[in-house]
Amino acid sequence: MHKTAKWRALGVAIAAASLITAACSESSSPSTENVPVVKTWKIASIQTGLTVTGKITAAEEIQVVPKVSGRIASVAVQEGAAVNQGDVLVTLEASDYQDQINQAEAAIAGAQARLREAKAGTRTQQLEQLAGTVEQAEASYQVAQNNYNRMKALFDSGALSQAELERTQLELEKARTGLNQARAQYDLAKEGPTADSVAALEAEVSRLNATLDMAKNGYANTVITAPISGVVAKRNADPGELAAAGAPLMVLVKMDQVKVEASVPEGQINQFSPGTVVDVRVASAGGRTWKGEVEFVSPVSDPNTSSFPVKIRLDNEDGSLRAGMVAEVSLQGDANEGVKVPSAAIVTKDGKQYIYTVDGNVVHEAEVSVSQMESDWATVTAGVSENDQLVINPTDQLSEGSRVIAN
Structure with missing residues (x-):
């Protein structure tokens, strides 16, 4: 019994020691139940001057159409x-267009032949032939006239009917008409083509030449x-x-030079003008910075954003810039010197402005100088550093040394 009691007392002592050790361990570890969770925003880099974001586009882009x-x-x-x-x-x-050329050339050849013939006039053989036709028509007319005279005498003596006289008179009229036509053809051939007929043939040749040019084009x-x-x-x-x-x-693009198309707020647009040199930084191209030149500043704002489109041209001889890449355009100047931070990170106390940064899980308070405050962004000229992690919408509970969980 004595030995059992001894072992029981030893077990109680060990259990008590374990409880004391656990309690000490728990009391030595900080509790995270009351540590607030804060939303943060990191400053990527410190740049002076106005910075806007745009996209890389080809210097020239042309659609090839037939x-x-x-x-x-x-x-x-x-x-x-x-x-x-x-x-x-x-x-x-091109076979259809070659056929059109052949047809136009054949038509021109025919029109030119007619024009040459008209300008050359009627040949001597043709004039002689027409003169012979006139002589035959005159002889036929004389025969018809003599025949009519005889029939008229018979009619007057009552030996010929009215119908037979009229038939003879019709033959005379036919002979007279044939003679007039023969003489007109002879006179026309002897005088040659008129100026209007030659001009009409020349116009036809010109029209056909235009048709040939269209076929060749x-x-x-x-x-x-x-x-x-x-x-x-x-x-x-x-x-x-x-x-x-x-x-x-x-679609052909010219990429030895590229453009950055950006939008500039109304308050800063007057700092841009054609010929202004700017820095263009492209994160996806290894963070490299190029020198660019403003070539266009729109006189009209975008109705959806009230900002003004701006175009910057820069060299891309090595081809490292591609259309669609995001670029940061920085305009050097003293008027807006500072870094853009969210306005929600700025706290005003006793007439001064502060920010809260998170280092590890510890909060640090810093006074800042703000040159411009807008609804969403503020320009801070002093008090911030590159890679600072700012607390967004800090509460009154935060102070120097507060512990937080950064989100």
């Missing part, structure tokens, strides 16, 4: 190919060449397909 319709005979390039101005891109079947337009030097960004043409006049076959 002037004529036709079936595609061949396509000389693939997507991504570099081409020079004047290089053949697409060839259309159509034939030439079956070969489609590159309007600029650049890269084939898109191809919509394959041999055997039908190409419609005006429908894009390819």
Whole structure:
């Protein structure tokens, strides 16, 4: 019994020691139940001057379209190919246009022959032939006249009926008409073509020459060449397909220079003007910075955003910039020197402005200088550093040294 009691007392002592150790351990570990969770925003970099965001676009982008319709005979390039101005891109079947050329040339040859004949006038042999025709018509008329005279004498003596006299008179009129026509043809041939008839034939030749020029232009337009030097960004043409006049076959882009298209707020637009040199930083291109030049500042704001479109041109000889990349455009100047931070990170106390930063899980309070405060963004000129993690919408419970959980 004595030994059992001894072991029981030892077990109680060990259990008590364990409870004391656990209690000490729990009391030595800080509790996280009352540590607030805060939303933070990180300053990526400190830049002076105005900074706006835009997108890279090609310096030139042209849709290659055919002037004529036709079936595609061949396509000389693939997507991504570099081409020079004047290089053949697409060839259309040209047999129909060649037939049009042949028809126009034949029509011109016929019209020119008629014009030469008109200008040359009637040949001597033709005039002699027409003169003979006149003589025959005169003889026929004289015979008809003599016959009528005899019949008229018989009619007057009552030996001939009225019907027979009228038939003889009709023959005389026919002979007179034939004579007049023969003389008119002879006179016309002898005088030659009129100025109006020659002018009409010359106009016909001119019209047919214009038709030939149109046919030749159509034939030439079956070969489609590159309007600029650049890269084939898109191809919509394959041999055997039908190409419609005006429908894009390819898209060419010129990428040795590129543009940045950005929007500038109304308050800063007057700091931009054509020729202004700016810094262009592209994060997806390794964070490199290029020098660019403002080439266009819109005089009209975007009705949806009230900001003004601006275009900046910069060199891209190594091809590292691609259309669609996001770029930061920085304009150096003293008027807006500072860094943009969310306005919700600024706290005003006793006439001064502060921010709260998080280092690890500890809050630090810092006074800042604000040059411009807008609804969403503030320009801070002093008191912040690169990579600072700012607390958004800090509460009155935060102070120097407070512990938080950054989100």
